[in-house]
Amino acid sequence: MTIARRIALAAPAVIIAAQVMPALAQAPAAAPAGQAPGFYRFKVGGWTITTVHDGFFRRPLEGFVRNAPIAEVQGILAENFMATDTLAVPFTITFAQKDATLVVFDAGNGVTPAAATNGKMIGNMAAAGIDPARVTHVIQSHFHGDHINGLLNAANAAAFPNAEIIVPAAEWAWWSEASNESRSPEGQRPQFANVPRRFAPYQGKIRQIAAGVEVLPGITSIAAYGHTPGHTLYRIADGNEQMIFVADITNRPEFMMRRPEWQIVFDFDGDMAAASRRRVLDMLATDRIRVTGYHFPFPANGYVARHVSAGVQGFIFVPAEWSSAV
């Protein structure tokens, strides 16, 4: 007695119904919708963390790492099934909400031309149900353009009109002193003009903070200087649970965690950045702390584990599992 025969006995009524209905339902195939909205949500104690994708920027690989042969960089990218001629640098912004507090860590690329591959944060925030007018605090890790340009909206006004802006004092001091311009690497000099422009609408609402202080209840600053003079990470904690927004402690972790000594074109002080990177990654791997990173592969949250390859003690990024349950 085969199932086919049993089936034939079991369900004729259902089959007929099913076959009549579909004939009516036939319609021209709709073009498939686009990608799912770029946001992802999880909890850290009472904090609701949302990561919001701001798109990516593709640039030549050549010249990106300053102290390693390009063939070595390409080798590690290939191991990660990434392109070896260009590098897509993604941007993901971390939000943290608890009670009436809604914090955004860094401001994204802001308004970009319609065809740009970066600047997707505004649309993805809307999809995530986050209203910029409800953001109570913008906390900056550092002042590179991809982190502060989104302080302005299309009208060059405040993109977060009700927010206090919290900035590392060391970062503020460097970029707001014009005489530092000639003491900065050439590629970083445009920041001296960009910083006042981006912070302009927030006059009187900017608070400078030191390293190692609680900047808001549950949020603590951690100095990680080098990538910029005041580059700062933030620990977000509630009860026994915590995570760290590690900002630009690495660019893409697929290669910068594997080789923490590599220095990139955007580093202000490459040696200091590498020393900070090794120290922080070592702490993250030992403490097994969940992290979000600004240039991590979306949804840009996970863990850091030690990893040895070609005799080099480095690290790998282990993405946290995607879940439909927040």
Added chain:
Amino acid sequence: MAQRRLMMGTALAAPLLARAAVAQAPAPAAPATAPGFYRFKLGQFTVTTIYDGFRIMPVQGLVRNAPLEEVQAVLAESFLGPTDYRNIYAVTIVDTGRDLVVFDTGNGPQAPGATLGRLLATMPAAGLDPARVSTVVISHFHGDHINGLITAEGGAAFPNAEVVVPTREWAWWTEAGNETRSPPGQRPNFANTARRFAPYAGKIRQLTDGAEAVPGIRMHAAEGHSPGHTIWHIADGAAELVYLADITHRPELIARRPDYETLFDFDGAAGAATRRRVLDRMAADRVRVTGFHFPFPATGFILREAQGFRFVPADWG
């Protein structure tokens, strides 16, 4: 210095602050999380993976041929917990332009509030209409792969679809005489198979190793996990993808230790041998894959590492 420069921006700032105060309003309820679908192109084909949800089960007893502590250590390396194992499900859907093909159907109808069986509810968010599905391909007949063939009312979840099944899988689970020759845990599949395929009588096509389900989609036998378990090669021109079905359970555990046999395996030793052969080929060819129990969005690549293989998720884009 910049302090002073910033002062000049004050005129700009004042009207803004005034406006901002007005904008305060009760917080709208934010959506819990983004819809569970992910999309990428494969040549001219469009591939969508859909999250069917998860079920928590004990780590203890999951792997039949390794000590619990060893399994827990491997899980810990991927930051997965030692006691609760999250069984996750992801369905691969391919739109070839000619055919709309669903690979396995997920867990199907569930009680309200269940964490699994979300395929039909999520498809509309991805712009996919179950009534437009032309072909349902079944890799094998375990419940989490076939239960979604039917709706809560017992009708066909994909009312216009032909259902393509591996001949050897069909032969095993439709012959009642095989029941006593199957592991006790697998015996419910005999009754379940009859029930789930019932609404598709006359619309079921059996396929043998190496044959095409539809143009561009070809079956390959990968037996062991079940008697007729299959994987599927999907190609448009030079662009190719392999749907690995259950060649591994969660790759964080079973790709990294390919000789582990799980409680879901029909023939664990044969499953392990098949797994090594297939993963070795995936790593050598560097071909993109999707997997039914892979971490969502369940697509990436297979890389050799010391004791087995590592799943490397594809970049989100």
